[in-house]
Amino acid sequence: MGGLEKKKYERGSATNYITRNKARKKLQLSLADFRRLCILKGIYPHEPKHKKKVNKGSTAARTFYLLKDIKFLLHEPIVNKFREYKVFVRKLRKAYGKSEWNTVERLKDNKPNYKLDHIVKERYPTFIDALRDLDDALSMCFLFSTFPRTGKCHVQTIQLCRRLSVEFLHYVIAARALRKVFLSIKGIYYQAEVLGQPIVWITPYAFSHDHPTDVDYRVMATFTEFYTTLLGFVNFRLYQSLNLHYPPKLEGQAHTEAKASEDTYALDSESSMEKLAALGASLARMVVPLEEEAEVDEFPADGETTAQEEDRRKELEAQEKHKKLFEGLKFFLNREVPREALAFVIRYYVQPQWVFDCVNARLLLPVADYFPGVQLPPHLSPFVSEKEGDYIPPEKLKLLALQRGEHPGNVDESEEEDEEEDDDGDGDGDEGGENEEEEEEDAEAGSEKEEEARLAALEEQRTEAKKPRVMEGTVKLEDKQRLAQEEENEAKRLAIMMMKKREKYLYNKIMFGKRRKIREANKLAEKRKAHDEAVRSQKKAKKARPV
Numbered sequence: 085m086g087g088l089e090k091k092k093y094e095r096g097s098a099t100n101y102i103t104r105n106k107a108r109k110k111l112q113l114s115l116a117d118f119r120r121l122c123i124l125k126g127i128y129p130h131e132p133k134h135k136k137k138v139n140k141g142s143t144a145a146r147t148f149y150l151l152k153d154i155k156f157l158l159h160e161p162i163v164n165k166f167r168e169y170k171v172f173v174r175k176l177r178k179a180y181g182k183s184e185w186n187t188v189e190r191l192k193d194n195k196p197n198y199k200l201d202h203i204v205k206e207r208y209p210t211f212i213d214a215l216r217d218l219d220d221a222l223s224m225c226f227l228f229s230t231f232p233r234t235g236k237c238h239v240q241t242i243q244l245c246r247r248l249s250v251e252f253l254h255y256v257i258a259a260r261a262l263r264k265v266f267l268s269i270k271g272i273y274y275q276a277e278v279l280g281q282p283i284v285w286i287t288p289y290a291f292s293h294d295h296p297t298d299v300d301y302r303v304m305a306t307f308t309e310f311y312t313t314l315l316g317f318v319n320f321r322l323y324q325s326l327n328l329h330y331p332p333k334l335e336g337q338a339h340t341e342a343k344a345s346e347d348t349y350a351l352d353s354e355s356s357m358e359k360l361a362a363l364g365a366s367l368a369r370m371v372v373p374l375e376e377e378a379e380v381d382e383f384p385a386d387g388e389t390t391a392q393e394e395d396r397r398k399e400l401e402a403q404e405k406h407k408k409l410f411e412g413l414k415f416f417l418n419r420e421v422p423r424e425a426l427a428f429v430i431r432y433y434v435q436p437q438w439v440f441d442c443v444n445a446r447l448l449l450p451v452a453d454y455f456p457g458v459q460l461p462p463h464l465s466p467f468v469s470e471k472e473g474d475y476i477p478p479e480k481l482k483l484l485a486l487q488r489g490e491h492p493g494n495v496d497e498s499e500e501e502d503e504e505e506d507d508d509g510d511g512d513g514d515e516g517g518e519n520e521e522e523e524e525e526d527a528e529a530g531s532e533k534e535e536e537a538r539l540a541a542l543e544e545q546r547t548e549a550k551k552p553r554v555m556e557g558t559v560k561l562e563d564k565q566r567l568a569q570e571e572e573n574e575a576k577r578l579a580i581m582m583m584k585k586r587e588k589y590l591y592n593k594i595m596f597g598k599r600r601k602i603r604e605a606n607k608l609a610e611k612r613k614a615h616d617e618a619v620r621s622q623k624k625a626k627k628a629r630p631v
Contacts, residue, residue, distance in 0.1 A: 093140045101130070101138045104147040107154045116302070117166045123306045124200060125160065126207050127153045165198040172196055200313040214318055215281040221311035222285035225249050228308050230288050236295045237305055245308065248315045253428050254332055254367055255322045262428075264466040265440045272425055273467070278322065284467075290422060332367050402446060437463055445483055475605035477612065 093099075102110075108118045122128070129147045132138040139146060157163070172195060179187040208214040229246035233239050256262055256276045263282070264275035271288040295301070323330035421436050438454035444466040453461050461479050470476050583591060 093137070096137070097132060097134055098138050098140065100151055101132055101148040102151045102154055104129070104149065107149050110154060111157060111163060113163065113166065119303070120306050121157060121160065121162065121166070122149075123303070124162065124203055124310050125157060127157065162198050162203075165196055168196040200310055201317075203310070204314050204317055208314070211318075211321055212279070212281060214314060215278055215283065218278075218283050218315070218318060219285055220307075221315050222249070222252065222283070223287075224304070224308050224311050225315055226285065226287040228304075230290065231295075232292070234295065236301050241305065241308060241312070244312050248312060248319060251319045251323075251330075251332055252315065255319065255326065255328075257428065258326055258328065258367060259322075262443065265443045266465050266467060267437070267440060267463055268465075275466070279325075287425070290424070327369050328367050329369070334367065445487065447486065449486070474601065475608040 104118075108115060111118060111121075113121065127149065129149055132148055135148075136143060138148060172191060176188065176191050179185075179191060204214075208217065225245040226249050228237065228242055229249050231237060231242050233242060256278075259278070261276040261278055262274065263277050264273075266273040268286075271286045273284060273286050275282055275284045277283075320330050323332070426436055426439055437460055438449065438451060441454075441461075441463065442449050444464070452458075462477065464477065464480055464483070470480070580588065580591065
């Protein structure tokens with residue numbers, strides 16, 4: 085008995101995907117609106133595992149979406165707003181064509197708007213989820229806040245991004261949450277710890293720039309539209325957690341303003357916005373009844389040993405100390421220094437790099453290497469963690485010694501002593517040349533005496549008859565460490581012999597990667613050695629040069 089004939093492409097992966105054109109027709113949207121809706125809702129195209137099967141035998145290049153995602157978009161209320169906006173544009177164009185200015189004003193007053201609050205709640209059910217996805221939002225808002233006011237993007241968007249970014253900087257300052265800073269070619273990387281979540285973002289340098297022509301600013305503006313809504317929610321929640329006014333209110337303003345202007349916030353005018361963006365004044369806190377903070381008892385976690393508990397306690401103490409790194413210090417900034425970055429991160433005349441290096445090192449570094457006119461030490465990235473076999477620069481070793489509380493000056497002193505010895509050796513070259521002949525004569529006389537003694541010993545050995553005699557033995561001490569190492573090597577060799585073919589292949593790949601890493605580290609060490617020798621030779625040349 086034969087069953088029903090199974091038709092091709094009517095089950096399985098072929099029915100789980102839909103092409104972009106079909107999805108667009110299903111939603112009755114234009115390509116620009118469809119792309120905008122997908123960005124706002126977080127829907128992205130997918131690459132099927134069996135593309136030919138999904139494409140019904142065709143090999144043409146197509147963009148595929150999951151069918152369940154498109155069905156999810158069918159119930160989105162923003163789709164109706166997109167259609168209303170199309171009708172609004174059509175009516176507005178018609179009114180302009182007929183010069184009906186009253187109708188134009190009426191249509192502009194009733195322009196359809198939509199909110200993205202429900203989408204933010206859908207995509208981030210908890211506040212921690214929003215914090216984990218805050219990196220891109222911060223980077224995009226800081227980028228848009230530096231844009232010039234041209235026709236590429238709306239002025240309101242630029243102002244909104246600037247306001248939200250300044251608010252977030254004020255929160256990081258108030259919470260003392262900054263952990264790492266790195267000055268790169270692209271911009272300044274920051275890392276802050278917010279409610280236990282590490283957040284990394286990049287801010288561009290404050291240079292004037294032209295808009296590149298190969299960038300689609302409509303797509304970027306759509307992302308920014310969603311990110312500004314998300315960042316507004318996050319800022320409000322973070323300010324509430326620190327008991328701060330939101331929108332932010334300056335501390336002096338909260339005490340001086342009268343009751344009538346009690347609802348006037350710091351961002352209501354351009355002057356107050358400039359004061360807030362200066363990052364110099366503290367924010368006002370809400371008035372709450374003072375309560376004594378109860379000390380919380382600390383209990384070890386499940387499976388946590390005493391050593392682990394001690395390490396955790398030391399880490400917490402180091403974090404508390406890091407929060408008050410620049411407390412009580414005053415900085416005088418020169419006018420060519422990027423003020424906002426230093427005002428965000430921070431009576432000595434030092435280079436600005438000292439501030440960022442101190443944040444990364446979690447301690448106040450010696451200022452002797454950062455005086456004006458002195459060659460600055462390398463700016464090490466805090467986002468790089470060296471593993472076993474990696475090359476560690478000498479500056480990083482000195483920094484680790486400082487963090488351990490050791491004095492790293494021994495390395496510098498030994499290098500200086502070596503240089504002095506080299507100089508002394510060069511200076512005594514003439515005297516050494518005069519005594520060369522005497523040294524050669526002494527060496528020849530010593531070699532003749534050694535030869536005579538050796539011949540005499542051989543003659544004595546021939547004449548004497550060899551008699552059996554008992555020699556006193558010596559006790560050989562076993563090196564336990566060497567024996568343990570030999571046993572470990574033997575066990576490792578046997579384990580490699582017992583491996584399966586696939587396991588041995590993976591092991592060889594791992595060892596190849598380790599050897600390659602060691603070769604790269606050795607190459608970097610040789611480059612550093614050559615660089616140090618070149619610098620040393622330049623110093624010698626400067627010393628030898630007549631004034």
